[in-house]
Amino acid sequence: MTEIQAFSRESDTKSSIELKVMFFARARDLTGLTEMPLEVTSGSTAADCLELIVGKFPSLEEIRECMVLALNEEYASDSTIVQHKDELAIIPPISGG
Numbered sequence: 009m010t011e012i013q014a015f016s017r018e019s020d021t022k023s024s025i026e027l028k029v030m031f032f033a034r035a036r037d038l039t040g041l042t043e044m045p046l047e048v049t050s051g052s053t054a055a056d057c058l059e060l061i062v063g064k065f066p067s068l069e070e071i072r073e074c075m076v077l078a079l080n081e082e083y084a085s086d087s088t089i090v091q092h093k094d095e096l097a098i099i100p101p102i103s104g105g
Contacts, residue, residue, distance in 0.1 A: 024047050024049055024050060025050050025052075025092035026046065026048075027092070027094040028093075028095045029043060029046045029097075030042065030043045030098065031043065031097075034071055034101075035068060035098040035099070035100045038065060038071070046061065050092075051089060053086060053087050054085070055087065058072075071100045074100065075098055075099060075100045076099045076100075077098065078096070079097075080095055081095070081097075
């Protein structure tokens with residue numbers, strides 16, 4: 009393998025993507041934001057994104073166990089792989105009557 013191929017392979021494994029994170033209800037209250045950009049490594053999961061978001065906004069721990077994630081307006085599991093330009097929504101429990 010040439011030096012250029014090695015560099016190219018290393019760059020490919022470390023490429024990043026950007027997505028939009030949207031906060032609703034209590035998540036919006038806790039972060040003070042309605043949305044924000046998030047850059048993650050290509051191949052990251054919804055759970056990986058959530059780890060980064062909670063790291064940036066520790067107050068989200070308060071609702072972490074009961075929040076739901078949606079990716080591009082569809083509920084997503086923690087293991088869902090995010091793609092460039094995806095929209096990840098943080099949806100806390102909503103009560104009302």
